[in-house]
Amino acid sequence: MKIGVLALQGAVTEHIVSVGKAGAEGVPIKRVEELKEIDGLIIPGGESTTIGKLMRKYDFIEAIREFAADGRPIFGTCAGLIVMAKEIAGGEPPHLELMDITVARNAFGRQRESFECDLDVKGIDEPIRAVFIRAPLIEKVGRGVEVLSEYNGEIVTARQGNLLVSSFHPELTDDYRLHQYFTDMVQAARNVGA
Numbered sequence: 001m002k003i004g005v006l007a008l009q010g011a012v013t014e015h016i017v018s019v020g021k022a023g024a025e026g027v028p029i030k031r032v033e034e035l036k037e038i039d040g041l042i043i044p045g046g047e048s049t050t051i052g053k054l055m056r057k058y059d060f061i062e063a064i065r066e067f068a069a070d071g072r073p074i075f076g077t078c079a080g081l082i083v084m085a086k087e088i089a090g091g092e093p094p095h096l097e098l099m100d101i102t103v104a105r106n107a108f109g110r111q112r113e114s115f116e117c118d119l120d121v122k123g124i125d126e127p128i129r130a131v132f133i134r135a136p137l138i139e140k141v142g143r144g145v146e147v148l149s150e151y152n153g154e155i156v157t158a159r160q161g162n163l164l165v166s167s168f169h170p171e172l173t174d175d176y177r178l179h180q181y182f183t184d185m186v187q188a189a190r191n192v193g194a
Helices: 012-019 032-037 046-059 060-069 079-084 176-192
Strands: 002-006 026-030 040-043 074-077 086-088 098-106 115-119 128-132 136-140 146-151 154-162 163-166
Touching: 002 176, 012 026, 012 176, 026 032, 026 136, 032 060, 040 060, 040 079, 040 176, 046 060, 046 079, 060 074, 060 086, 074 079, 079 086, 079 098, 079 163, 098 154, 098 163, 115 146, 163 176
Parallel strands: 002 026, 002 040, 040 074, 074 163, 086 098
Antiparallel strands: 098 136, 115 128, 136 154, 146 154, 154 163
């Protein structure tokens, strides 16, 4: 089972390591054609506006929409969450418009207001370690979106069918259980497609 990590910006290597710990093969994705070779895709953190521009420049927007429409799972972390949202608060144009959520960028403040915490996530037995760096939050969710975790009453992890998002960086800790959750989603999608 191969899970790609969109390698335009962000913590690509760390995600690949976490995917490996979760029992799948992680590979960097730099070209649209490489999407055909993978079963799931991670869109890592970084800067959402830059990622959006690079996705347009290298023709990833439509290709990733088709990837999602095929039922293949996508996991967006931090800026990846913003890129996947149907709506970005403050009027910034959306990018992939895949997930029925409204997000606020940098909702947890600037870089120096970054923090770590233990977070309960639905579907994972024990709390996971979450690293928030200039993190966005999910302000609103549509009808088909399941909230998986909240921090101080704010939504920070959610799922809609084959789409998973987190406000934080699960790849920056040794705790790979959210990657395991995503790997299980990818395996389930493969079983359906088989």
